Amino acid sequence: MIGIGVDVGGTFVKFFVMNERGEVVRKEKIETDYTSGSVGFVSTVGDFIKNIQQEFPDQEIAVAVGAPGDVDNEKGILRYNPNLKFTDVADWPLADQLEKYTNIRPVVANDATLAAWGVYETDLKRQGKNVLVVTLGTGVGGGMILNGELYQGSHGTAGEIGHTKIADIASGPVCGCGAHGCLEAFVGTIGIKRRILASVEKNPSSILAQLVQQTPNFKIEVAFRAAEQKCPEALKIWEDTGHYLGIGIANFALILDMDTVILTGGVSGAACYFMPALKQVLSNQQIKTPFNHLTVITSKNPDIGGVGAAMYAINRALRKQIQ
Ligand SMILES: [Zn+2]
Numbered sequence: 001m002i003g004i005g006v007d008v009g010g011t012f013v014k015f016f017v018m019n020e021r022g023e024v025v026r027k028e029k030i031e032t033d034y035t036s037g038s039v040g041f042v043s044t045v046g047d048f049i050k051n052i053q054q055e056f057p058d059q060e061i062a063v064a065v066g067a068p069g070d071v072d073n074e075k076g077i078l079r080y081n082p083n084l085k086f087t088d089v090a091d092w093p094l095a096d097q098l099e100k101y102t103n104i105r106p107v108v109a110n111d112a113t114l115a116a117w118g119v120y121e122t123d124l125k126r127q128g129k130n131v132l133v134v135t136l137g138t139g140v141g142g143g144m145i146l147n148g149e150l151y152q153g154s155h156g157t158a159g160e161i162g163h164t165k166i167a168d169i170a171s172g173p174v175c176g177c178g179a180h181g182c183l184e185a186f187v188g189t190i191g192i193k194r195r196i197l198a199s200v201e202k203n204p205s206s207i208l209a210q211l212v213q214q215t216p217n218f219k220i221e222v223a224f225r226a227a228e229q230k231c232p233e234a235l236k237i238w239e240d241t242g243h244y245l246g247i248g249i250a251n252f253a254l255i256l257d258m259d260t261v262i263l264t265g266g267v268s269g270a271a272c273y274f275m276p277a278l279k280q281v282l283s284n285q286q287i288k289t290p291f292n293h294l295t296v297i298t299s300k301n302p303d304i305g306g307v308g309a310a311m312y313a314i315n316r317a318l319r320k321q322i323q
Contacts, residue, residue: 001016001019001020001059001060001062001063001125001314002018002025002056002059002060002061002314003017003019003020003021003051003061003062003063003064003309003310003311003312003313003314003317004016004017004018004048004061004062004063004064004067004120004310004313005017005114005305005306005307005308005309005310005311005312005313006045006048006053006063006064006066006083006106006306007019007066007305007306007309007310008032008066008067008068008111008112009032009068009083009102010032010066010068010085011031011032011100012029012030012031012032012212013029013030013031013032013044013045014027014028014303014305014306015027015029015030015048015306016303016306016309016310017027017052017310018307018310018311018314019242020314020318021216021310022121022122024043024307024310025305026034026052026143027072027303029092029258029305030044031086034086034227034288035086036087037086037089037097038086038088038089038097039043039187040075040090040091041086042097042098042101042297043101045065045098046098046102047129048100049061049063049102049104050099050101050102052298053102053104056202058278059141059165060317061104062107062313062314062316062317063098063102063104063106063107063313064106064107064108064109064114064309064310064312064313064316065094065098065107065108065113065309066109066110066111066112066113066115066296066305066306066309067081067084067107067108067109067110067111068081068082068084068093068111068112068158069083069106069110069111069310070110070158071085071109071110071156071281072155072156073107073108073109073110073113073156075093075096075232076093076094076095076096076097076106076107076108077091077092077093077094077095077240078091078092078094078108078115078129079091080145080316081126087200090184090192093095094106094108094119095107095108098135105250105313106313107309107313107316108165109152109156110121110141110143110156110157110159111141111151111305111309111313112133112135112141112142112143112159112160112305113143113150113152113156114143114260114305114308114309114312115133115135115143115264115304115305115307115308115309116133116142116144116159116305117142117150117159117311117312117315118301118305118307118308118309118311118312119133119262119264119301119304119308120129120133120145120150121255121260121297121308121311121315122301122304122306122311122321123297123299123301124260124295124307125191125304127257128145128150128259128260129146129147129148129259130144130147130231130256130257130259130260131144131145131258131259131260131262132144132161132249132252132253132256132258132259132261132262132266133145133259133261134161134245134248134249134261134262134263134265135264135265136187136188136245136264136265136266136267136268136269137189137265137266138176138188138190138264139162139176139184139190140160140161140162140183140184140187140188141160141161141162142157142159142162143158143159143260144158144159144256144258146180150312155229159205161185161248161252161299162175162182162184162185162188163179163182163183163293164182164183164252165176165179165181165182165183165184165205166181166182166244166247167180167185167186168180168181169181169187173179173185173186173191173194175188175191176190181294182247182249182276183244183248186240186241186245187241187244187245187248187267188245188267189219189220189266189267192220192223192237192267193220194221195211195237195241196208196218196220196222196237197238199227199233199237200213203233205233206226206231206233206234207226207229207231207233207234208222208223208231208233208237209233211226212227219266222234223238223270224269224270224273227240227270227273228237233299233308235273238270238273238274239273239274239276239277240277241267241270241274241277242273242274242275242276242277242278242279242280243278243280244279244283245274245278246277246279246280247281249278249281250281250282250285250291251297252279253282253285253290253291253294254285254287254290256290257289257290258290258294259293259294259295260294260295260296261294261295261296261297261299262296262297262298262299263296263297263298263299264298264299264300264301266306268298268300269298269300271298275296278296279296282294282296292296292317
């Protein structure tokens with residue numbers, strides 16, 4: 001069995017070819033090409049799959065495509081994809097089109113959901129029954145493993161962690177999705193940047209402010225570098241980030257009572273600075289049981305989207321063999 005994981009991003013498409021032992025046997029990264037529209041995209045991905053079929057003629061090939069946005073995982077349709085700029089297609093039947101091209105029916109699912117499966121397989125080795133994976137980057141997404149199974153909800157949209165609300169929907173900060181009060185508006189990079197700018201205005205002589213002034217188009221990494229220099233303003237940025245993330249995670253723990261939370265994505269690299277405040281929120285909850293044994297850890301595999309897709313493809317195909 002060979003699994004092909006396709007991680008579709010707005011800028012790059014990444015391919016990961018894996019075997020049943022969980023080894024990556026091939027990986028490739030190409031720029032997302034918009035010039036020939038959705039049809040061109042299907043043939044690019046389809047040709048890659050065909051090449052792998054030729055390379056491994058004796059093996060069954062399983063394919064999973066992880067795409068951003070709202071995905072109908074049952075029908076394999078991309079319903080809403082703000083990061084993909086294919087303007088010639090709405091409600092894109094990607095699974096049908098790829099199947100027609102390659103004769104393989106692919107799994108098509110939300111990218112963060114498949115990444116969650118990858119984290120569950122690689123970091124946890126499938127230990128733990130109920131797991132929440134939170135991806136922290138420009139966007140805040142995630143996925144859930146419930147009773148050892150990837151949970152995708154009734155319509156494929158489960159795990160939109162970033163858009164759960166932790167503040168007033170009228171007056172909270174505005175999120176990339178257009179709504180107010182979303183968790184992502186606090187702990188996504190845009191939200192963190194907003195607090196950095198507010199801090200710089202309030203304390204223009206802080207180390208953080210100096211770094212911001214020296215760095216045109218600064219990234220939130222300045223707050224990491226300033227924190228390394230023990231800048232109180234930067235430490236406060238991370239403390240607040242941990243506090244808000246803690247509120248979001250506590251809500252999920254109260255609903256799901258999971259064993260483990262795994263934080264992934266670029267912002268999770270600052271966990272050493274935000275984790276104490278996050279854990280403080282969890283330990284301050286009144287209902288103690290879901291928090292007493294809850295473990296919060298970080299994962300650092302930058303390829304987890306594609307790897308998770310490939311592993312999920314294999315897992316699903318193997319299960320179908322058993323049925
Ligand atoms: Zn939102």
